[in-house]
Amino acid sequence: MSDVSAPVLRAEALVKTHLGEGAPARAVRGVDLSVRGGEFVAITGPSGAGKSTLLHLLGGLQRPDSGSIWLDGECADTWSEARWAVERRKRIGIVFQFFNLVSNLSVADNVELPALLAGVPPRRARAEREELLAELGLTGKERSMPGELSGGEQQRVALARALVNQPPLLLADEPAGSLDSKGTREVMRLLSRFHRRGQTILLVTHDARLASAADRVISFFDGRIADDAELDGGPAPRRSGISGVLELKD
Numbered sequence: 708m709s710d711v712s713a714p715v716l717r718a719e720a721l722v723k724t725h726l727g728e729g730a731p732a733r734a735v736r737g738v739d740l741s742v743r744g745g746e747f748v749a750i751t752g753p754s755g756a757g758k759s760t761l762l763h764l765l766g767g768l769q770r771p772d773s774g775s776i777w778l779d780g781e782c783a784d785t786w787s788e789a790r791w792a793v794e795r796r797k798r799i800g801i802v803f804q805f806f807n808l809v810s811n812l813s814v815a816d817n818v819e820l821p822a823l824l825a826g827v828p829p830r831r832a833r834a835e836r837e838e839l840l841a842e843l844g845l846t847g848k849e850r851s852m853p854g855e856l857s858g859g860e861q862q863r864v865a866l867a868r869a870l871v872n873q874p875p876l877l878l879a880d881e882p883a884g885s886l887d888s889k890g891t892r893e894v895m896r897l898l899s900r901f902h903r904r905g906q907t908i909l910l911v912t913h914d915a916r917l918a919s920a921a922d923r924v925i926s927f928f929d930g931r932i933a934d935d936a937e938l939d940g941g942p943a944p945r946r947s948g949i950s951g952v953l954e955l956k957d
């Protein structure tokens with residue numbers, strides 16, 4: 708088993724200003740953060756606080772103006788876009804509010820795609836996909852197209868896609884933001900279940916209720932960490948990979 712206390716993700720002095728049409732938006736103004744293996748961290752705060760920008764920086768989807776990021780102890784400062792793409796496939800699963808599924812690919816193909824791009828042999832990619840879809844209650848939907856699914860189902864497919872390469876870290880940006888209360892409960896239950904099995908999760912939400920499912924809550928305000936509180940229980944033990952983890956019962 709991996710060292711539970713080792714940081715999976717570390718950021719130091721991150722700064723990001725968006726230069727848009729209007730005045731520059733100083734979205735992230737000097738953030739230090741360390742996330743240990745097995746932690747479930749929620750980043751919460753008001754609209755416009757900079758939460759999504761921070762998550763995008765941590766996942767390499769945007770580059771900081773200054774500051775550094777380490778993934779599993781490896782500094783990402785000099786990584787190119789291409790290198791980030793490769794590392795994301797191996798190390799980081801990302802789930803967005805609006806699912807971002809490929810609309811003209813079936814559920815099965817959406818989930819298998821990241822595995823195939825990562826060089827996983829097709830037979831193994833298929834096995835991983837079957838296991839995850841069964842786990843997420845989507846068996847029988849393999850040939851469906853994303854547009855034929857409910858919002859909750861689409862988000863479960865997005866979760867399967869994010870987890871198919873067994874990334875040590877899952878980044879979730881308002882994953883229930885476009886769902887009704889049933890869909891929200893479903894997604895939160897799944898995140899909690901994966902966390903209990905050892906998945907490290909960083910969840911961005913403006914909803915304090917959702918944040919309470921985490922074992923650490925970071926309050927983000929005006930581009931900075933205003934509070935960082937560990938809730939009762941502490942981090943779950945980290946286990947490597949999802950497939951080993953899937954054998955465990957709830």
Ligand SMILES: Nc1ncnc2c1ncn2[C@@H]1O[C@H](COP(=O)(O)OP(=O)(O)OP(=O)(O)O)[C@@H](O)[C@H]1O
Nearest residue numbers: 725726727732734753754755756757758759760913
């Ligand atoms: N691509 C962009 N171009 C210009 N400004 C941006 C861009 N992305 C974000 N911003 C601005 O940066 C600030 C932080 O935005 P961000 O989306 O990170 O906040 P947030 O806390 O995630 O908000 P919300 O909860 O509403 O999603 C806001 O003022 C926003 O308008």
